[in-house]
Amino acid sequence: MVDGELEAFLSETRSFAPSSDFSAQANAQPSIYEEAAADPEAWWAQQARRLTWDVEPTTALEWTPPFATWFADGRLNASVNCVDRHVEAGHGDRVAFHWVGEPEDDTLDVTYADLLARVSRAAHALTELGVRAGDRVAIYMPMIPEAVTAMLACARVGAAHSVIFGGFASEALVDRILDADCTFVITADGGYRRGVASPLKAQVDAAVERCAGVRGVLVVRRTGQDVAWHEGRDHWWHEVVDRQSPVHVPESFPAEQPLFLMYTSGTTARPKGILHTTAGYLTHAVTTHYYVFDVKPESDVCWTSADIGWITGHTYIVYGPLANGVTQVLYEGTPDAGGRDRWWRIVERYKVTILYTAPTAIRTLMKWGADLPQAHDLSSLRLLGSVGEPINPEAWMWYREYVGQNRCPIVDTWWQTETGGIMVTPLPGITHTKPGAASAAFPGISVDVVDNEGASVGNGEGGYLTLSAPWPGMTRGIWGDPERFQETYWSRFEGRYFAGDGAKRDDDGDLWLLGRVDDVMNISGHRLSTTEVEHALVGHDGVAEAAVVGASDETTGQAIVAFVTLTLRADEDGVSHEEIIADLRDHVARVISPIARPRQIVITPDLPKTRSGKIMRRLLRDVAEHRALGDVTTLTDPSIVGVIDTLMGQHGNDDE
Ligand code: PRX
Numbered sequence: 001m002v003d004g005e006l007e008a009f010l011s012e013t014r015s016f017a018p019s020s021d022f023s024a025q026a027n028a029q030p031s032i033y034e035e036a037a038a039d040p041e042a043w044w045a046q047q048a049r050r051l052t053w054d055v056e057p058t059t060a061l062e063w064t065p066p067f068a069t070w071f072a073d074g075r076l077n078a079s080v081n082c083v084d085r086h087v088e089a090g091h092g093d094r095v096a097f098h099w100v101g102e103p104e105d106d107t108l109d110v111t112y113a114d115l116l117a118r119v120s121r122a123a124h125a126l127t128e129l130g131v132r133a134g135d136r137v138a139i140y141m142p143m144i145p146e147a148v149t150a151m152l153a154c155a156r157v158g159a160a161h162s163v164i165f166g167g168f169a170s171e172a173l174v175d176r177i178l179d180a181d182c183t184f185v186i187t188a189d190g191g192y193r194r195g196v197a198s199p200l201k202a203q204v205d206a207a208v209e210r211c212a213g214v215r216g217v218l219v220v221r222r223t224g225q226d227v228a229w230h231e232g233r234d235h236w237w238h239e240v241v242d243r244q245s246p247v248h249v250p251e252s253f254p255a256e257q258p259l260f261l262m263y264t265s266g267t268t269a270r271p272k273g274i275l276h277t278t279a280g281y282l283t284h285a286v287t288t289h290y291y292v293f294d295v296k297p298e299s300d301v302c303w304t305s306a307d308i309g310w311i312t313g314h315t316y317i318v319y320g321p322l323a324n325g326v327t328q329v330l331y332e333g334t335p336d337a338g339g340r341d342r343w344w345r346i347v348e349r350y351k352v353t354i355l356y357t358a359p360t361a362i363r364t365l366m367k368w369g370a371d372l373p374q375a376h377d378l379s380s381l382r383l384l385g386s387v388g389e390p391i392n393p394e395a396w397m398w399y400r401e402y403v404g405q406n407r408c409p410i411v412d413t414w415w416q417t418e419t420g421g422i423m424v425t426p427l428p429g430i431t432h433t434k435p436g437a438a439s440a441a442f443p444g445i446s447v448d449v450v451d452n453e454g455a456s457v458g459n460g461e462g463g464y465l466t467l468s469a470p471w472p473g474m475t476r477g478i479w480g481d482p483e484r485f486q487e488t489y490w491s492r493f494e495g496r497y498f499a500g501d502g503a504k505r506d507d508d509g510d511l512w513l514l515g516r517v518d519d520v521m522n523i524s525g526h527r528l529s530t531t532e533v534e535h536a537l538v539g540h541d542g543v544a545e546a547a548v549v550g551a552s553d554e555t556t557g558q559a560i561v562a563f564v565t566l567t568l569r570a571d572e573d574g575v576s577h578e579e580i581i582a583d584l585r586d587h588v589a590r591v592i593s594p595i596a597r598p599r600q601i602v603i604t605p606d607l608p609k610t611r612s613g614k615i616m617r618r619l620l621r622d623v624a625e626h627r628a629l630g631d632v633t634t635l636t637d638p639s640i641v642g643v644i645d646t647l648m649g650q651h652g653n654d655d656e
Contacts, residue, residue, distance in 0.1 A: 015432040015508075016400075022382075022409060026429025028291045028443075036443030043444045044070070044472050047287040048279065051076060051323070052085045054252035057279070061470060066490040066497070067477065068470040070280030075252040078259055078278050079119055079156035081286075082322035084250065086112045091297075095327045098301070098350045099145050102192035102333030110145050112325070115152075118145070120248035122153035125241040129216045131184050133158030133253065136261065138182040138214075140164045140173060140200060142191020143332040146220045146237060147308050150186045151260075151318055155278075156250055159184075160258040162273070165309025166191055166200060168593045172271075173207035176263050180273055180479055183213055188220040189227045194337055197223035205230070255279035261479050262311050264417040265527045266488060267519045269535035273479030274311075274417050282319055284421040284473025288442060289320030292411055293354050294383055294428045301350055301380070303329040305343075305357040310526075311417040312387055315473075316356060320421070335361060340368045344376035355403070356385035358525035362395045362403075363555050370402040378403060383428055385411045388525025389557040390513050393435035400435075414438040414465075414513050416499060417527075418489070420473025423447065424465075424511055437510045445471055447511065449503045454493040462504035464517065466496040519617070521550030521558050526595045530617065533560060533598070536591040540584060542566055542573075547607050547615045548598070551624035559599035561624040562588075563607055563644060577603050600624075604644050610634050623648055 018026075036043040045060040048071055057074030086094065092113030099108045110118070131137060137154050139161050141147040147163075154161040162180050164173055177185070187204045190197040201219055205228055208214045219227070220237040256277045263271040289295060293302065293316075302321050306312035321328050329350050335343050343365065347355065365373070384404045386396070391412050400410055410433055414424035424447055426432070426439040433439065441447035446469040449457050457463040474497075477485040492498040502514035516522060519530040530548040537546035544565045553559035564584065581601045589597040608616045611634070622629050623645050632638040 015434045016409075017432050018409060018429050019407075022294075023429040026427075027294045028427045028430050030430050032291070032427070032430070032443045033440075040444045040446070040469065044283060044287075047444075048074075048283045048472075050286045050290070051081050051279065051282055057255060063470055065495065066486050067482075068280075068474055069256050069277075069476075070283070070472045071255040074255040074279055076255065076279055076282075077156060077250040077252050078282055078319070079123075079152040080250050081282060082152055082155075082319065083112060083116045083119055086325040087116050089325075091325055092116070094297075094325065096322065097145060097148070097328055097330045100329060100331045100333075100346055100350075101144070102195070102337045104338050108145065115149070117246035118149045119152045119156060120246050121241050121244040122146075122149050123156040123248045123250075124244035125218070125237075126153055126157050126159065126184070128244070129184065129218065129235060129240065131157060131159050133251070133257075135159040135184065136162055136180045136182045138162050138164055138173070138177050138180070138185045140166060140168075140185065140187045140204060141220065141308075142166050142188055142198070142200070142222060143307060143330060144188065144191070144220065144222055145330065146188070148318055148322075148330070150218075151308070151314075152322075155259060156248065158251060158253045158257055160260050160275075162261040162263070163309050163314070164263070165307060165593070166198065167307075167309070167595060169590055170203040170206040171591050172593065173203060174210050175270065176273070177207060177211045177214065179263075179270075180261050181213055182211070183215050185214055185217045186220075187217060188222040189225050190223040192223065192332060192337075194334055197225050199225070201227040208233075253278060256476070258476075260314065262314065262417050264311075265520060265529040265532055267529050267531060269529070269531045271532070272481070272484065272488075275476045275479050276420055276473070277476050280472035280474070281420045282323060284471065285315045285320035286323040288422040288425075289316060289324055291427055292413060292422050292425050292442070293356070293385065295321070295324055295326050295354065297325040297327075300353045301327050301329065302354045303331070303347070303350075303352045303356070305331065305335075305355070305361060306387075311420075312356075315421050335364065336368075341372040341376065344373050344378065347378055347381065348376045351380035353380050354383045354385070355381060356387065358388040359386055359391040359395050360389065360524035360556050362386065362391070362399050365403075366395060366398045367555065370398070373402045378405065381405070381408050383411070384408045385413055387413045387415070389522045390515055391436060396435035409433055412436070412438045414501075414511075418475040419467075419471070419499075420475065423467065423471070424513070434506075434510060437506070437512050439510050441511075448496070449505055449511070450493060450496070454496070457505060459505050459509050460507045462502065462514065464493070465499045465501045465503040465511075465513070466493055467499065468496050521548075521560065523550070523558055523560060523595055524556040528560070528592070528596055532592065533562065533588060533596055536588045536596070537562060537564055537584060539591060540587045542580060543584065545607055547617055547620055549617050549621040549624050551599075551621065553599065560596065561620075562598040562601045563604050563620055564601060565604060565606060600648075602644060602647050604640070604647055606637065606640050608632070608635050608637075608640050608644070611636055620644070
């Protein structure tokens with residue numbers, strides 16, 4: 001659609017009704033909302049029957065706000081639910097993963113029977129290497145089958161995994177390993193990123209030096225690069241895992257056994273370890289995956305393009321889809337590795353039916369041109385999903401038109417690391433969809449948009465998104481910090497979980513997500529706190545003070561803009577500002593991750609501060625987004641904002 005047409009379309013049509021073909025076959029029937037609303041706890045207990053239990057639970061929710069347990073007296077093994085039971089049901093030959101490595105033709109099909117043998121061997125190996133139920137294991141790996149195997153092997157022996165995104169550097173590894181007290185690390189020599197072999201093992205070596213509690217490191221050989229070796233501590237996967245028996249008798253664990261920790265950014269400098277336990281999380285994952293993606297395990301090929309280092313990879317690559325026994329694509333690389341049509345070639349080759357990705361990826365693919373998807377046979381696709389950030393109507397329409405060929409329903413799914421699974425979403429075949437709207441609460445989920453005082457807003461009004469009743473996939477808390485859990489999520493509005501997002505209800509009552517209302521930024525769907533980046537910047541000895549804001553960005557949703565004042569030394573060193581800026585951007589990328597590399601850094605003589613010394617980030621955001629400035633009268637030096645505005649235009653360092 002050309003400019004203007006979209007607006008006209010949106011103002012006239014605004015919504016798409018489900019097609020009758022889709023509705024006739026849909027997993028969800030319209031009565032689902034009423035059934036769940038009648039007794040949400042009983043409805044979830046019914047959904048928990050999708051799992052295979054060693055001991056069936058007799059209870060559902062136990063709620064001592066803000067702490068919940070679900071199905072607490074039940075016992076099960078998560079890996080049995082994801083693998084063994086499908087093999088036992090006669091589906092051992094079904095492909096679990098069509099794995100696609102980044103280098104062309106580096107592919108492997110792993111069936112459920114193969115996966116069972118892999119997980120069993122890895123479970124034996126972990127036990128041999130001293131990993132025990134209740135331990136924490138850090139996983140730092142590329143998107144290779146062993147990453148999924150490692151997660152499931154941990155679950156099988158009752159150890160909680162803490163997967164750390166392969167793009168993070170050793171500092172981030174140290175923080176996460178120490179916070180969770182991990183005793184074991186599973187990694188690879190490296191992975192491929194745009195043809196370059198990344199040095200994962202080297203990062204682990206640097207990190208583990210500072211983590212005395214780590215007793216062993218298990219290393220997959222992926223790239224064949226040279227790695228340093230610490231005898232006694234390091235073990236090659238192919239030497240230890242491959243010689244184990246492919247048969248492993250699983251133990252059963254309590255429903256509330258910790259399954260994993262996932263570190264995510266809040267509003268402070270230190271990421272927090274979000275804890276998820278076994279049965280409630282798995283129930284939420286399997287149920288939402290079944291209804292939201294309308295999966296038919298015998299025929300669907302699902303592709304979630306996220307990395308397993310994020311919650312989306314946990315819930316909609318590993319636990320949800322595998323517990324439902326579907327076939328998936330697991331792709332190691334970037335969308336442009338081997339050409340900008342790589343994704344479309346993968347969809348065509350594996351006949352992907354369900355594609356789940358992030359708006360940033362859609363906007364990037366959109367920039368590369370509609371002729372690329374149009375040159376491929378995408379007729380296998382039948383459902384599209386979006387997650388991670390608000391999707392703008394233009395991207396939604398492009399996705400629908402050029403990827404979904406105007407046939408496929410789009411589910412815009414809102415959720416968080418903390419929620420464990422999808423919370424707000426259309427249901428394909430039942431609800432209408434609107435470009436840009438996440439629509440409605442998933443059955444059994446209580447969502448409310450409230451005003452400043454916590455009162456529900458009416459249709460046509462905006463406010464804060466809150467969750468007013470516990471749900472099975474809800475985090476069980478922040479690792480090692482129960483008070484912070486209460487404070488962060490449960491104190492802003494009495495008795496409600498506050499997600500940190502703004503939202504509105506339109507005139508039809510449909511939900512629209514409006515982005516974060518706190519100091520959390522969303523860069524290409526990745527969460528980062530402004531404080532975390534500021535902390536990294538002031539960690540550089542050239543920086544005196546730093547203020548960071550997330551400014552809107554056409555492709556990445558938001559981008560990082562940093563304002564820094566330099567130490568005297570840095571200013572007198574005879575190094576140009578351009579060189580300092582380049583160095584600072586690299587420094588942040590190194591300390592946190594390339595995702596955190598600021599788009600722009602502005603060196604300023606001072607920051608806008610109130611008389612009480614508080615930095616006014618709101619004004620900096622106005623400057624970064626080239627908006628008219630808000631009220632500056634409370635500043636100690638009101639003229640500084642004008643100075644920064646001028647400097648902003650001079651430092652043209654947004655090169656990516
Ligand atoms: O701001 C919301 C945004 O992503 C945040 C959660 O980030 P994270 O825990 O990393 O999980 C991302 C994947 C589930 C939310 O607070 N977000 C997520 N999905 C959407 C979204 N914003 C708008 N629309 C969405 N569909």
